[in-house]
Amino acid sequence: MRFGVAKRGPGRRNLVKYSPIQRERRPPFPFSFLLDATMTAQIIDGKALAETLRQSFKARVEALAAKGHRPGLVVILVGADPASEVYVRNKVNGCLAIGMHSEKITYDASVDQAVVLAKIAELNADPNIHGILVQLPLPKHFDEEKVLEAISAEKDVDGFHAENVGALAQGNPRFIPCTPYGVMKMFEQGKVDLNGQEAVVIGRSNIVGKPMALLLINAGATVTVCNSRTRDLKFHTSRADIVVAAVGKPKFVTGDMIKPGAVVIDVGINRLPDGKLCGDVDFASCAEVAGQITPVPGGVGPMTITMLLANTIEAAERKAGL
Numbered sequence: 001m002r003f004g005v006a007k008r009g010p011g012r013r014n015l016v017k018y019s020p021i022q023r024e025r026r027p028p029f030p031f032s033f034l035l036d037a038t039m040t041a042q043i044i045d046g047k048a049l050a051e052t053l054r055q056s057f058k059a060r061v062e063a064l065a066a067k068g069h070r071p072g073l074v075v076i077l078v079g080a081d082p083a084s085e086v087y088v089r090n091k092v093n094g095c096l097a098i099g100m101h102s103e104k105i106t107y108d109a110s111v112d113q114a115v116v117l118a119k120i121a122e123l124n125a126d127p128n129i130h131g132i133l134v135q136l137p138l139p140k141h142f143d144e145e146k147v148l149e150a151i152s153a154e155k156d157v158d159g160f161h162a163e164n165v166g167a168l169a170q171g172n173p174r175f176i177p178c179t180p181y182g183v184m185k186m187f188e189q190g191k192v193d194l195n196g197q198e199a200v201v202i203g204r205s206n207i208v209g210k211p212m213a214l215l216l217i218n219a220g221a222t223v224t225v226c227n228s229r230t231r232d233l234k235f236h237t238s239r240a241d242i243v244v245a246a247v248g249k250p251k252f253v254t255g256d257m258i259k260p261g262a263v264v265i266d267v268g269i270n271r272l273p274d275g276k277l278c279g280d281v282d283f284a285s286c287a288e289v290a291g292q293i294t295p296v297p298g299g300v301g302p303m304t305i306t307m308l309l310a311n312t313i314e315a316a317e318r319k320a321g322l
């Protein structure tokens with residue numbers, strides 16, 4: 001059923017049907033005319049944007065290759081986690097599809113950390129490799145921080161090295177973590193002016209929530225970062241112009257938590273019992289209230305690998321002095 005559409009027809013006089021959320025939010029008489037009864041969110045299409053960006057990268061890759069600097073990415077995978085294997089394959093194939101060099105190095109889950117650290121040292125010194133990525137999570141016997149810090153900050157295309165995190169915090173980023181970088185590109189695509197906006201980020205992970213918050217701060221937004229201990233999440237989300245959900249809980253953010261017209265970005269990737277993918281946002285109810293929204297799949301997901309390609313090309317351009 002489509003809500004909020006005026007039905008005109010024989011025997012009916014402008015009957016407007018409101019969804020439960022719209023009913024709850026309908027301004028009281030005499031201001032009810034203020035409600036845009038047909039409001040449904042515009043979709044920010046991450047899949048299409050990712051494709052456009054990837055096409056535009058090809059010329060940069062060829063320009064670099066012509067000067068002897070074909071961008072190269074190495075992805076290290078430890079163990080045989082099926083989801084990680086898919087991510088790694090997509091990363092390598094994403095590089096190859098636009099003419100970059102890419103290779104995967106795999107280790108058994110029982111490998112000694114020293115072996116992986118030695119390989120990273122070798123890759124740090126390899127002039128043909130511009131980006132090094134270690135697929136997370138690592139097996140329990142690994143010290144994740146030590147491994148990430150072993151990657152040269154100049155080749156840390158994931159942006160997780162402390163030096164790069166610090167540069168981002170200072171507002172002078174060198175490599176921006178790929179997922180929040182992709183979200184920033186989606187704001188650009190949706191022509192969202194972040195200056196002065198109230199933004200709420202749900203989640204404070206090093207991979208998504210924290211760097212996302214830093215990017216929003218740098219862009220002039222007023223930022224609130226929520227976590228599992230936040231007392232009244234709805235209080236924060238319902239006054240936000242921008243909500244970024246990075247929680248890891250399917251359909252966690254519902255339409256009644258969203259301010260009408262807000263921009264809702266869904267970072268979540270969750271697998272439902274029926275095998276389908278869904279985000280952290282309940283798309284159906286949020287799309288009724290939001291001004292713009294990202295879908296899952298086809299939203300932030302495709303942008304993440306795209307920005308990994310962007311970071312690797314940027315690394316190669318820096319090395320080539322371009």
Ligand code: NAP
Nearest residue numbers: 179203204205208227228246247248267268269300301304
């Ligand atoms: P994470 O490390 O598990 O972090 C989840 C965050 O959500 C934590 O900060 C946690 O708070 C917070 N949280 C949990 N329950 C909450 C609640 N009830 N209220 C408010 N905050 C709550 O996950 P992540 O790595 O950031 O990933 C988040 C989601 O994004 C996952 O679905 C993941 O699969 C997805 N993801 C997608 C991409 C992509 O390319 N699209 C990339 C990375 C991740 P505490 O810190 O207090 O525990």
